[in-house]
Amino acid sequence: MSADVILAVRGVSKSFRGLKAVRDVSFEVPRGSICSLIGPNGAGKSTFFNLVTGYFRPDSGTILFEGRDIAGASPVDVAHLGVARAFQIAKPFPGMSVTENVRIGALFGRAGPRDVEAVTQSAMQLAGLAELHDREARELTVGQLRRLEVARALAARPSLLLADEPCAGLNPTETAEMVAILRRARDAGATVVLVEHDMPAVMEISDTVLVLEAGALIAQGAPQAIARDPRVIAAYLGTEE
Numbered sequence: 056m057s058a059d060v061i062l063a064v065r066g067v068s069k070s071f072r073g074l075k076a077v078r079d080v081s082f083e084v085p086r087g088s089i090c091s092l093i094g095p096n097g098a099g100k101s102t103f104f105n106l107v108t109g110y111f112r113p114d115s116g117t118i119l120f121e122g123r124d125i126a127g128a129s130p131v132d133v134a135h136l137g138v139a140r141a142f143q144i145a146k147p148f149p150g151m152s153v154t155e156n157v158r159i160g161a162l163f164g165r166a167g168p169r170d171v172e173a174v175t176q177s178a179m180q181l182a183g184l185a186e187l188h189d190r191e192a193r194e195l196t197v198g199q200l201r202r203l204e205v206a207r208a209l210a211a212r213p214s215l216l217l218a219d220e221p222c223a224g225l226n227p228t229e230t231a232e233m234v235a236i237l238r239r240a241r242d243a244g245a246t247v248v249l250v251e252h253d254m255p256a257v258m259e260i261s262d263t264v265l266v267l268e269a270g271a272l273i274a275q276g277a278p279q280a281i282a283r284d285p286r287v288i289a290a291y292l293g294t295e296e
């Protein structure tokens with residue numbers, strides 16, 4: 056595996072009681088890139104995130120993160136190695152401030168004790184939350200909560216950020232902000248993989264798009280090529296019988 060590949064997935068499969076949720080999937084994510092995982096509902100996108108973050112163990116295959124096989128490692132171990140996940144539904148501590156919530160990400164992450172404050176501040180800055188630093192999480196809008204979730208994940212200083220539908224339910228202004236935040240996260244050193252249904256955002260932000268359908272990887276490539284791919288169009292729109 057080349058040093059420029061941060062995540063290499065090889066022949067990964069996962070079934071739930073006979074239902075093949077992920078089928079023999081292989082791909083590589085170049086370090087420093089932004090990669091989107093798309094596909095119709097039930098395609099296996101969330102299952103894939105759960106496999107990478109250690110919530111599920113694959114039935115077969117390897118998941119090499121920075122050259123180390125993390126298939127079946129615990130979520131805590133995977134996080135300590137440098138993989139962070141920003142969930143679609145943020146569950147912050149509602150009575151705590153934005154700063155306190157982001158600091159928790161830093162405390163459980165890879166920053167040394169002396170760096171916790173600086174890492175907390177820079178994650179808030181990157182996510183555009185500096186002005187909201189003393190707001191209680193319960194007062195935040197959906198868009199602000201989503202940014203708090205990304206900031207909490209980034210405060211762990213991940214080298215790989217997995218973002219779960221970061222643009223879901225956001226208005227166009229908030230979506231543009233989120234795209235800018237994810238680009239800044241990449242520029243600050245994190246490779247970003249997102250699951251996303253917002254196609255304009257996917258087209259704008261992605262270096263590579265991976266398409267899953269019924270658990271199988273049916274296409275991968277640059278966004279423009281993916282948008283023209285007949286298999287992808289058929290997967291989304293269906294074909295006439």
Ligand SMILES: Nc1ncnc2c1ncn2[C@@H]1O[C@H](COP(=O)(O)OP(=O)(O)OP(=O)(O)O)[C@@H](O)[C@H]1O
Nearest residue numbers: 071074075076094095096097098099100101102103
């Ligand atoms: N814990 C589980 N137990 C049983 N079946 C599961 C489990 N998790 C996922 N599945 C099944 O695996 C398949 C893939 O689901 P998954 O949630 O990964 O799809 P998805 O692409 O993330 O869909 P969506 O876009 O709707 O979130 C589905 O048929 C789903 O019902």
